[in-house]
Amino acid sequence: MTAPLERRADYRVTFAVLCLGVAAFSLLQSMVNPVLPTIEAGLGTDQATVSWVLTAYLLSASVFTPIIGRIGDKVGKERMLVVALAALAVGSLLAAIATNIELMIAARVVQGIGGGVLPLTFGIVRDEFPRDKVAGAIGTASALLAVGGGVGLVIAGPVVDALSYHWLFWIPMVMTIVAALAAAFYVPESPERTPGRINVGTALLLSAWLVALLVGVSQGHLWGWSSARVLGLFAAAAVLLVTWVWAEARSDQPLVDMRMMRIPTVWTVNLVALLFGAGMYATYAFLPQFLQTPESAGYGFGVSVTDSGLLLLPQTVASFVAGVLAGRLTARFGSKAMMVFGAALTALSTLALTVAHDQVWQVVVATVGLGLAFGLAFAAMSNLVVAAVPQSQTGVATGMNTNIRTVGGAIGAAVVTSVITASIQPSGFPQESGYTHGFAVLAVVAAGAALVGLLVPVVRVATHVVPGPQAEAELASTVEP
Structure with a gap:
């Protein structure tokens, strides 16, 4: 169902607003990780309890990302974008003023609702942008996830040193308030709607x-x-x-249409997302710890939180460059090729960390490779899913892809945690072999993602599908040459 036409805003203005929202969400994914001990001390809690500051956000974002995407497909992506950004702002405010761990965890649950920004962004891009601009815009927005994650690691230390950990939430709050107001005024109402109720x-x-x-x-x-x-x-x-x-x-009115999830391009890309997420999030979690380990442990460089962030800055720059170039590279080589290349480059970069991590320059070179890989693969996965599903299901399809990547990240981080901490020195730091084995596991996972990526058929679906087993699904597809 198509909404009535109205005066449309310039798509470049819309894109600027969308990027601001995505950037704020991605910052909140990573800025808190390096300063959990500071939050633990500031709120007078223990390590087990403060870990829920990350877990609560992960759970909330995983639950709400596909749901908000589906609601956006039904009632309008613009209005749900404002809702998601408002939730990010409210959650950030609560976290900034929290004086106890219970309120902090509750605030992170509210922030997780903002995960809906991602599928809504992809859906709005598909609805509003000229067709030849869609792939590049989705690529840039997708790369912002990797860029924001890297920027969060870079600025967390300086912000806490200069101000306090509370400002890790004040800054995103200001960004999301600006983005929410701009979305309400400048992002047009969605022309595409999916009929039916929310299940x-x-x-x-x-x-x-x-x-x-x-x-x-x-x-x-x-x-x-x-x-x-x-x-x-x-x-x-x-x-x-x-x-x-x-x-x-x-169900006659499914939340997630299982026929859509069975489209070959969709399920294979989702499997790549699961594996790729495992490698990427585990890398973000453990590289700063490796860099901050004192040299007395027999490895590591003993740098501060701030300096470890600065050492990872080239990785962030590489992700941004890859995202900017993703549109042109996709037009020339195709999204599938970019996804496979990104996964293969991730495998090579983590393999390099496995065999050579004694010098700072070795780590920096490997992380630059990871940054390029993340930027290209994120863009490619999103473009493949968007191209494979009906326009009316863009939100829920990309929401599930993002969600599956997050689940992969949680699994990857848990597995690598177990590998790294399997053998602890008397000083309390893991053995170097723990990190070596952890990086090797990530290399194998990334190689698996590349192999699965080779199985992805590149499919365009140009039909409008109404979810439900009673409707005739016009999923006849043509494979791109």
Whole structure:
């Protein structure tokens, strides 16, 4: 269903607003990681409890990203973009003024609602931009996720040193307020709408299996992987996942159309996203720790939080450059080629870290390779999913792809945590072999993503599909040459 036409804003203004929102969300994904000990001390809590500052955000974003994307497909992407940005702003305000860990965790849950910014951005780009500009815009917006993650690691230390950790939330709050106001005034209403109601039952099932899985994964190293709590959560996640798929397949108004998820391009790209997310988020989590490890441990460089961020700045610049160039490279070589190349470059870069990490320049060179890989692969995955689904399902499809990448990141971080901390020195730092094995695991995972990427068919779907098993799905596709 198409909304009434109205006077459209210049797409470049729309794009600037969208990029500001994506940047604010991506900053909040990474800025908190390096300063968790500072937050722990400031709020008078312990390490196990403060870890929920990350876990709560991860859970909330995973649950709300596809749901907000689906609601945007139905009621309008512009108005849901304003809602998502407003949630980011409110959550940032609560986190900035939090004087206890309970309010901080609640604030991070509210911030996670802002995960809907990502699928809404991709949907608005597809609705509003000239066709020849869509791939480049999606590439740049996707790369901002990697860029924002890197910038967060870079600026966290200087912000805390110069001001306090509270400003890690004040800054994104200002950004999101500006973006929300600009979205309300300058981003036009969506011309594409999906009819039907929001299936609350399947939304609850989706939320339930995601929460069970991610709590088990994120807390496994603290509770014990063989503990009854963790095993029980994994069992519950498996049962709830099967129930959710069954319920969606039988629903006249599914939250996530299972026929869409079975499109060959969609499910193969989602599998690449799972593997790629595992490598990328684990890299962001553990490289700063490696750099900050004192040389007395037999490895590491003993740098401060601020200096470790600066050493990762070239990686951030490389991600931005890759995102800017992604549109032109995609037009010439295709999104599939860029995704496979990005995954292969990730494998080579993490392999380089595995065998050579004794000098600062070796780490910097490897991280520049990772930055280029992240920028290209993020752009390619989003473009492939957008091209493969009907326009009316862009939000939920890209939301699920983002969500699956996040789940992969949680699993990757948990696995690498277990590998790195398997052997601890008397000083309390992991053995160097732990990091070596961890980097090797990431190289294998990235190589797997590249191999799966070779199986991705490049498909364009130009039809409008109304979700539901009773509707005739016009999913006839043509494979690009």
